[in-house]
Amino acid sequence: MHVVGARPNYMKIAPVMDALRGDSRVRQVLVNTGQHYDESMAGGFLKELQLPVPDRDLGVGSASHAVQTAKVMMAFEEICLADRPDLVVVVGDVNSTMAASLVAAKLLIPIAHVEAGLRSFDRTMPEEINRIVTDRLADLLLTPSRDGNENLRAEGTPEAKIHLVGNVMIDTLRRHQPLAGLDRIRDRIPVAGRPYAVLTLHRPSNVDDRATLGSILQAVRQIASRMPVVFPVHPRTRNRLREFDLEGELEGIILTEPLGYIDFLALTSHARLIMTDSGGLQEESTALGIPCLTLRENTERPITVTHGTNRVVGTRTEDIVNGFEQAVGAATPARMPELWDGRAAERIAAVIGRFLFE
Numbered sequence: 001m002h003v004v005g006a007r008p009n010y011m012k013i014a015p016v017m018d019a020l021r022g023d024s025r026v027r028q029v030l031v032n033t034g035q036h037y038d039e040s041m042a043g044g045f046l047k048e049l050q051l052p053v054p055d056r057d058l059g060v061g062s063a064s065h066a067v068q069t070a071k072v073m074m075a076f077e078e079i080c081l082a083d084r085p086d087l088v089v090v091v092g093d094v095n096s097t098m099a100a101s102l103v104a105a106k107l108l109i110p111i112a113h114v115e116a117g118l119r120s121f122d123r124t125m126p127e128e129i130n131r132i133v134t135d136r137l138a139d140l141l142l143t144p145s146r147d148g149n150e151n152l153r154a155e156g157t158p159e160a161k162i163h164l165v166g167n168v169m170i171d172t173l174r175r176h177q178p179l180a181g182l183d184r185i186r187d188r189i190p191v192a193g194r195p196y197a198v199l200t201l202h203r204p205s206n207v208d209d210r211a212t213l214g215s216i217l218q219a220v221r222q223i224a225s226r227m228p229v230v231f232p233v234h235p236r237t238r239n240r241l242r243e244f245d246l247e248g249e250l251e252g253i254i255l256t257e258p259l260g261y262i263d264f265l266a267l268t269s270h271a272r273l274i275m276t277d278s279g280g281l282q283e284e285s286t287a288l289g290i291p292c293l294t295l296r297e298n299t300e301r302p303i304t305v306t307h308g309t310n311r312v313v314g315t316r317t318e319d320i321v322n323g324f325e326q327a328v329g330a331a332t333p334a335r336m337p338e339l340w341d342g343r344a345a346e347r348i349a350a351v352i353g354r355f356l357f358e
């Protein structure tokens with residue numbers, strides 16, 4: 001039983017379900033918690049990534065952390081009691097991931113965690129709490145990179161539970177790259193022919209604080225005077241920009257609604273630079289070989305810095321502008337991290353097959 005709920009989950013589960021389809025011993029059920037619910041944040045991704053229509057929709061929607069987590073737990077417990085899955089597969093680090101894991105663990109249903117072991121060591125991030133709890137409870141810890149194995153070992157996780165499988169999100173990226181021509185978005189986003197930058201922002205620590213959001217936008221305006229900046233705006237961020245009366249700070253920046261998976265890949269894969277506070281986009285930039293400025297103080301994906309194209313520059317205006325100068329001033333040498341080869345889902349399916357049947 002696979003559990004998804006929020007935008008960054010769909011691209012991680014799609015290749016896993018595909019790979020497991022090749023194992024005739026496995027029956028798969030997809031549960032969508034509904035943590036995200038807008039067509040542009042959820043439904044559109046399910047269709048585009050050719051995921052099956054979810055067998056169960058929990059419809060939890062937005063709420064405080066406690067309420068959202070509790071709603072997922074209550075609804076998911078009923079499903080687990082009725083269906084008694086042999087394994088619950090959770091992905092990433094959103095509230096739905098942790099909530100489903102808590103339910104499964106208490107019903108003694110084994111858990112596989114895809115994208116295990118990542119740590120920012122910053123417990124002010126809700127995702128860090130979700131990662132720690134989920135990894136503590138999971139029986140199969142499927143890590144995207146060796147740093148994940150090391151973090152889990154340092155926390156005392158038994159070696160037998162840890163499986164280095166590589167980055168499953170890169171499977172989805174490689175599969176869709178041939179479809180992601182710039183032509184798809186040319187009519188909506190006027191950048192063709194010129195180098196441009198892409199910006200995404202949605203972390204509460206950045207967008208829920210007026211001073212931090214203002215400081216980032218000041219840097220982005222300076223960068224936009226040098227190179228067009230395209231900014232697909234997450235709903236959380238859209239609400240805060242309005243509340244903080246910061247919409248005037250967006251002058252000169254090309255704004256769009258959140259884009260679908262392939263349109264967004266078209267945008268990022270042709271960009272000169274990516275600026276983001278997203279975890280997934282740090283990895284995608286590295287896979288695409290495009291310089292990335294991470295607008296945070298830390299990252300749970302250090303391999304994107306040591307091997308990839310990422311620079312963690314923080315949120316001060318001056319630091320972001322300096323990062324921009326460095327990123328566009330010189331080539332960014334990058335190596336592809338180990339096992340980010342488009343075949344992580346095959347390895348996950350093999351680990352799951354052994355766990356269930358041997």
Ligand code: UD1
Binds near residue numbers: 042235
């Ligand atoms: C969640 C995840 C985060 C992930 C992000 C990707 C947690 C703790 N956070 O953050 O890890 O990186 O998704 O997008 O699980 N909203 C809509 N429509 C939607 C979804 C949200 O309008 O379909 C608005 C609502 O006002 C909501 C706000 O966005 O309150 C925040 O949504 P929420 O799911 O709570 O957190 P994200 O910031 O999206």
